[in-house]
Amino acid sequence: MSDRKPTANGVSAAAERVAPHVTRTPLLPLDWRGVRLWVKAECLQQGGSFKLRGATNRLLLLGEDARRRGVVAFSSGNHALGVAIAARRLGIPATIVMPSDAPAVKRDATLAAGAAIVGYDRATESREEIGARLAAEKGATLVPSFDDVDVIEGQGSAGVEIGAQLGRAPDKLLVPCGGGGLSAGIALALPDTEIVTVEPEGWDDMARSLEAGRPVPVREPAPPTRCDALQTKLVSPLTLDALRASGARGVWVSEQEIEAAMAFAARHLRLVAEPGGAVALAALLAGKAGDVGENTVVVISGGNVDPLLYARILETHAAAR
Amino acid sequence: MSDRKPTANGVSAAAERVAPHVTRTPLLPLDWRGVRLWVKAECLQQGGSFKLRGATNRLLLLGEDARRRGVVAFSSGNHALGVAIAARRLGIPATIVMPSDAPAVKRDATLAAGAAIVGYDRATESREEIGARLAAEKGATLVPSFDDVDVIEGQGSAGVEIGAQLGRAPDKLLVPCGGGGLSAGIALALPDTEIVTVEPEGWDDMARSLEAGRPVPVREPAPPTRCDALQTKLVSPLTLDALRASGARGVWVSEQEIEAAMAFAARHLRLVAEPGGAVALAALLAGKAGDVGENTVVVISGGNVDPLLYARILETHAAAR
Numbered sequence: 292m293s294d295r296k297p298t299a300n301g302v303s304a305a306a307e308r309v310a311p312h313v314t315r316t317p318l319l320p321l322d323w324r325g326v327r328l329w330v331k332a333e334c335l336q337q338g339g340s341f342k343l344r345g346a347t348n349r350l351l352l353l354g355e356d357a358r359r360r361g362v363v364a365f366s367s368g369n370h371a372l373g374v375a376i377a378a379r380r381l382g383i384p385a386t387i388v389m390p391s392d393a394p395a396v397k398r399d400a401t402l403a404a405g406a407a408i409v410g411y412d413r414a415t416e417s418r419e420e421i422g423a424r425l426a427a428e429k430g431a432t433l434v435p436s437f438d439d440v441d442v443i444e445g446q447g448s449a450g451v452e453i454g455a456q457l458g459r460a461p462d463k464l465l466v467p468c469g470g471g472g473l474s475a476g477i478a479l480a481l482p483d484t485e486i487v488t489v490e491p492e493g494w495d496d497m498a499r500s501l502e503a504g505r506p507v508p509v510r511e512p513a514p515p516t517r518c519d520a521l522q523t524k525l526v527s528p529l530t531l532d533a534l535r536a537s538g539a540r541g542v543w544v545s546e547q548e549i550e551a552a553m554a555f556a557a558r559h560l561r562l563v564a565e566p567g568g569a570v571a572l573a574a575l576l577a578g579k580a581g582d583v584g585e586n587t588v589v590v591i592s593g594g595n596v597d598p599l600l601y602a603r604i605l606e607t608h609a610a611a612r
Numbered sequence: 613m614s615d616r617k618p619t620a621n622g623v624s625a626a627a628e629r630v631a632p633h634v635t636r637t638p639l640l641p642l643d644w645r646g647v648r649l650w651v652k653a654e655c656l657q658q659g660g661s662f663k664l665r666g667a668t669n670r671l672l673l674l675g676e677d678a679r680r681r682g683v684v685a686f687s688s689g690n691h692a693l694g695v696a697i698a699a700r701r702l703g704i705p706a707t708i709v710m711p712s713d714a715p716a717v718k719r720d721a722t723l724a725a726g727a728a729i730v731g732y733d734r735a736t737e738s739r740e741e742i743g744a745r746l747a748a749e750k751g752a753t754l755v756p757s758f759d760d761v762d763v764i765e766g767q768g769s770a771g772v773e774i775g776a777q778l779g780r781a782p783d784k785l786l787v788p789c790g791g792g793g794l795s796a797g798i799a800l801a802l803p804d805t806e807i808v809t810v811e812p813e814g815w816d817d818m819a820r821s822l823e824a825g826r827p828v829p830v831r832e833p834a835p836p837t838r839c840d841a842l843q844t845k846l847v848s849p850l851t852l853d854a855l856r857a858s859g860a861r862g863v864w865v866s867e868q869e870i871e872a873a874m875a876f877a878a879r880h881l882r883l884v885a886e887p888g889g890a891v892a893l894a895a896l897l898a899g900k901a902g903d904v905g906e907n908t909v910v911v912i913s914g915g916n917v918d919p920l921l922y923a924r925i926l927e928t929h930a931a932a933r
Contacts (some may be wrong), residue, residue, distance in 0.1 A: 314640065317635070317636075318640070319656060319660060334882040335640055336879075337641060339882055396879065414692065426617070557922070558717065561883060561884040561885075562656075562662055562884065563878045563879075563882040564882075564885065565881065570736060595882075598878070598926060598930040599927065599931075601878070601930075602923050602924070602927035603923075603927065605923035605926065606920065606923035606927065607923075608919070609923055
């Protein structure tokens with residue numbers, strides 16, 4: 292481990308590095324209350340979330356020896372899938388430590404991408420310990436989901452694309468936030484943009500950490516949430532510092548607002564958003580992100596949702612506009 | 613009316629003309645049985661279908677006088693919405709003749725785009741007569757949904773984008789087909805590509821017309837179908853001739869195959885496809901389009917589906933992969 296911090300230059304270099312390996316996801320127009328906003332549809336990324344970006348950047352920077360010994364990651368799903376796809380493409384063996392209650396849609400896709408899965412119990416076991424043990428046993432490299440310079444810089448490639456697609460820096464950008472890898476990377480890529488991180492109710496540790504100026508853990512017991520991708524209990528100094536430096540602030544949305552946003556995305560954007568991927572859109576629709584204008588971007592960060600859960604959420608909200 | 617036919621040059625010119633007004637929809641990778649295919653996600657077009665392309669091209673070519681007198685279109689929904697959005701953007705009054713059983717999602721969006729709607733009964737009234745009467749009364753221009761050179765050439769802009777995004781002409785392209793405007797336009801844009809038009813079971817008049825070498829109507833009574841966007845009973849010589857010249861052939865898919873494709877699109881592509889928009893994907897998944905390879909493109913042409921119907925289809929297919 293070095294003391295290196297993620298930087299804007301690092302993000303630029305990562306964006307060039309990963310470009311041949313990731314989808315340049317579209318920036319789609321959304322006419323909303325008389326204003327044309329923009330949606331970065333990162334749910335259309337390969338593997339269904341932005342996570343391929345950071346994983347690809349991290350793995351491309353591994354030497355030949357490290358590649359041969361393989362990689363280990365712990366993740367509820369999207370990071371697992373990103374690492375699995377990147378690893379398969381580069382011919383690197385991958386083992387994923389995944390909670391036994393991870394959505395089947397993510398587990399199945401990770402297996403289909405050729406990775407090995409080691410399950411654990413979210414309530415009683417430590418994924419960090421299991422991951423560290425596996426890494427030690429095999430000499431494999433642990434690929435963290437957000438607390439890593441190369442991963443953060445890789446996620447920032449989404450921000451580089453947004454700037455290029457919009458032809459300028461957005462005035463404001465709303466982004467789903469778990470550990471903060473995506474939002475920190477984007478904040479570095481777009482230093483003149485007002486960043487608003489969005490979290491599920493009761494899981495707004497980034498919002499509270501930004502206010503406090505230091506990592507503040509989630510208040511226990513944290514309420515249940517459908518946002519399996521955003522259940523991070525403590526952010527990293529790496530992500531927090533990048534977001535603080537950009538003047539970011541955080542807001543939270545309710546489960547009901549998230550479900551409504553998923554239905555809105557299907558109906559008005561023809562996009563499948565998973566709960567955690569829809570929180571920034573939910574903040575927009577619920578008016579929780581303050582003023583928005585022509586130059587606002589909303590990130591939908593993922594679209595891996597259990598099909599039955601998704602169908603039921605859409606059915607519940609079918610009458611709403 | 614002139615005897616002008618749609619041409620490859622006309623498609624090129626249309627593609628340049630409409631580019632500032634339409635979304636360059638993404639060409640997304642799809643790994644399918646060990647092969648990387650490509651999906652043209654035209655459901656992400658503004659208004660939720662490719663129809664904005666042809667409507668925009670047609671309306672941009674109207675003179676000042678004609679623009680002032682307005683436009684009339686008849687459509688079950690997607691063409692209506694395309695015309696309504698294009699008209700609003702260009703400041704042209706639009707009236708849409710729409711069947712009373714059109715999906716509410718399409719009707720509401722058309723109204724939201726600022727068009728007037730005149731309803732009719734699909735079983736007992738002729739939309740052509742109503743449209744012609746309205747056009748005569750107001751001196752408005754009738755904008756046909758597919759039997760029109762400018763409309764066909766405008767739809768072909770999707771094919772121009774596909775060639776540019778893929779960096780070459782596809783070997784094979786599967787495309788949903790109603791009246792044939794989109795498929796004919798793409799065939800003109802990509803003359804070296806094998807075009808396969810896909811229709812719902814019992815509505816395969818393009819397939820049979822291509823075999824017969826002349827327009828052959830749908831066999832009555834045509835079975836019920838969820839593909840409200842593809843219920844065309846007779847293709848146009850304009851679309852048929854362009855497709856015949858390219859050596860296109862047609863296949864059909866069942867309602868069950870279409871629903872399975874909609875569920876597949878949500879799960880594996882994170883795209884909302886309407887029934888008519890999913891038929892080409894259905895043909896791929898059901899193995900009805902013959903050999904496919906690295907250089908195959910599947911078009912998803914629209915994503916405007918009734919939210920409750922959509923939820924129920926996804927629920928039914930939630931267990932399937």
